[in-house]
Amino acid sequence: MNKETKLSTTLDAGPVGAAARDFAAVSATLDAADPLAGHRELFHDPGTAQLSAYLDGNSLGRPLKATAANLPRFVEEAWGSRLIRGWDEQWMDEPLAVGDRLGEVALGAAPGQAFIGDSTSVLLYKLIRAAVDARPGRDEIIVDRDNFPTDRFIIEGIAAERNATIRWVESRPAGGVRPADLAELLTERTAVVVLSHVAYRSGYLADAPAITAQVHHAGALMLWDLCHSVGSVPLELDAWGVDLAVGCTYKYLNGGPGSPAFAYVNAALQGQLQQPIWGWMGAHDPFGMTDSYRPADSLRRFITGTPPILAMQPLKDMVELIASVGMDAVREKSIKLTEHALNLADAWLVPLGAEVVSPRDAAERGSHITVDHPRFAEATQLLWERGVIPDFRPPHGLRIGLSPLSTGFAELEHGMRAIRDVLLELS
Numbered sequence: 532m533n534k535e536t537k538l539s540t541t542l543d544a545g546p547v548g549a550a551a552r553d554f555a556a557v558s559a560t561l562d563a564a565d566p567l568a569g570h571r572e573l574f575h576d577p578g579t580a581q582l583s584a585y586l587d588g589n590s591l592g593r594p595l596k597a598t599a600a601n602l603p604r605f606v607e608e609a610w611g612s613r614l615i616r617g618w619d620e621q622w623m624d625e626p627l628a629v630g631d632r633l634g635e636v637a638l639g640a641a642p643g644q645a646f647i648g649d650s651t652s653v654l655l656y657k658l659i660r661a662a663v664d665a666r667p668g669r670d671e672i673i674v675d676r677d678n679f680p681t682d683r684f685i686i687e688g689i690a691a692e693r694n695a696t697i698r699w700v701e702s703r704p705a706g707g708v709r710p711a712d713l714a715e716l717l718t719e720r721t722a723v724v725v726l727s728h729v730a731y732r733s734g735y736l737a738d739a740p741a742i743t744a745q746v747h748h749a750g751a752l753m754l755w756d757l758c759h760s761v762g763s764v765p766l767e768l769d770a771w772g773v774d775l776a777v778g779c780t781y782k783y784l785n786g787g788p789g790s791p792a793f794a795y796v797n798a799a800l801q802g803q804l805q806q807p808i809w810g811w812m813g814a815h816d817p818f819g820m821t822d823s824y825r826p827a828d829s830l831r832r833f834i835t836g837t838p839p840i841l842a843m844q845p846l847k848d849m850v851e852l853i854a855s856v857g858m859d860a861v862r863e864k865s866i867k868l869t870e871h872a873l874n875l876a877d878a879w880l881v882p883l884g885a886e887v888v889s890p891r892d893a894a895e896r897g898s899h900i901t902v903d904h905p906r907f908a909e910a911t912q913l914l915w916e917r918g919v920i921p922d923f924r925p926p927h928g929l930r931i932g933l934s935p936l937s938t939g940f941a942e943l944e945h946g947m948r949a950i951r952d953v954l955l956e957l958s
């Protein structure tokens with residue numbers, strides 16, 4: 532009997548085997564009761580030989596079948612037939628029109644405040660620099676040490692450029708930033724606070740309305756990174772009084788690798804902010820070929836060069852799918868998926884020495900959970916070879932991302948069982 536067979540025989544006979552049978556029934560019940568289960572069929576399926584559990588929709592979402600059909604159509608019709616006329620007919624307005632639709636469906640934003648732009652990193656640069664410059668006399672930027680590297684690096688660069696000081700929110704064991712963490716750091720010197728709404732590592736969901744109000748009370752501006760929340764957690768940017776936000780579209784908006792990010796600039800602020808990368812497409816009269824730069828009066832001033840029209844097509848399909856379902860239903864399923872993942876982790880991974888480092892309270896959790904174990908770097912490689920795809924974040928974190936419209940409960944269970952089996956093989 533080889534090592535693997537011996538392990539599964541032992542597991543099937545023992546208490547873990549009984550739990551596995553119970554979980555199979557639970558997963559089947561959850562799938563049967565899931566009102567969104569049918570939507571999984573709408574995504575391209577590469578077959579089980581390639582993929583048996585996709586647990587990384589929070590890094591790169593799966594393509595919709597509609598996108599596989601619509602992209603070639605775009606090449607033939609919009610691009611291939613209309614050619615340069617496309618700019619006048621549609622594309623000049625496309626970044627703003629798609630932003631408006633995204634705002635309505637997923638951001639809680641009235642028209643004229645969201646647009647599709649550059650990468651997340653570049654949009655963070657533009658908006659954080661603009662925010663620092665809009666608060667003269669205030670020379671501090673607050674960000675947390677657990678924020679995604681690009682957010683921290685962009686802020687380091689801006690601080691060096693503008694002679695500003697970074698005030699760091701220190702890490703908590705379970706991640707995330709609470710209002711109490713900001714109380715001492717916010718002063719009359721704070722220009723802007725930059726936080727992720729859902730933390731990329733722990734999945735902690737911050738209290739955006741409370742923190743935004745707290746930051747405003749100190750006279751500073753608030754920028755939320757929405758990369759891990761847009762399309763998985765309902766957002767109400769207008770109602771929360773958010774100043775600025777940036778988010779990527781390749782995770783829960785299924786825009787494809789490197790699809791452009793979006794930004795939100797509250798209407799009340801637009802006239803006061805000047806972004807630092809001056810290009811012709813953000814100018815007052817792009818086709819006037821003027822001598823010098825004057826920013827557009829509207830949101831368009833935050834655009835720099837030719838908008839990535841081709842790359843923003845796929846996300847439109849996902850925004851429409853979300854519109855047909857509603858963000859509340861998406862969130863409801865997301866919570867059920869993360870709860871199932873936590874139960875499976877407690878039953879199968881914690882007894883093997885793993886530790887759950889994501890919030891237990893659904894109200895404080897986004898759409899992924901993270902489990903730590905010293906062998907997870909090696910385990911990830913083996914899992915990927917078997918078509919089970921979570922991702923690994925150093926030093927020891929296995930992230931289990933649950934994209935509500937494309938992930939099923941039995942699929943999740945299959946993936947968690949594979950994680951357990953690989954850990955057992957490695958031990």
Ligand SMILES: Cc1ncc(COP(=O)(O)O)c(C=O)c1O
Nearest residue numbers: 650651652679681731756758779
């Ligand atoms: C919170 C957060 N911010 C930013 C990024 C990425 O920025 P960019 O799209 O520029 O690579 C990611 C993921 O890649 C992220 O998780």
Ligand SMILES: Nc1c(O)cccc1C(=O)C[C@H](N)C(=O)O
Nearest residue numbers: 589590591679731732758789924
């Ligand atoms: N943006 C990514 C990429 O270009 C390559 C691989 C992964 C990514 C990611 O999205 C990483 C992700 N934002 C994270 O939370 O770790």
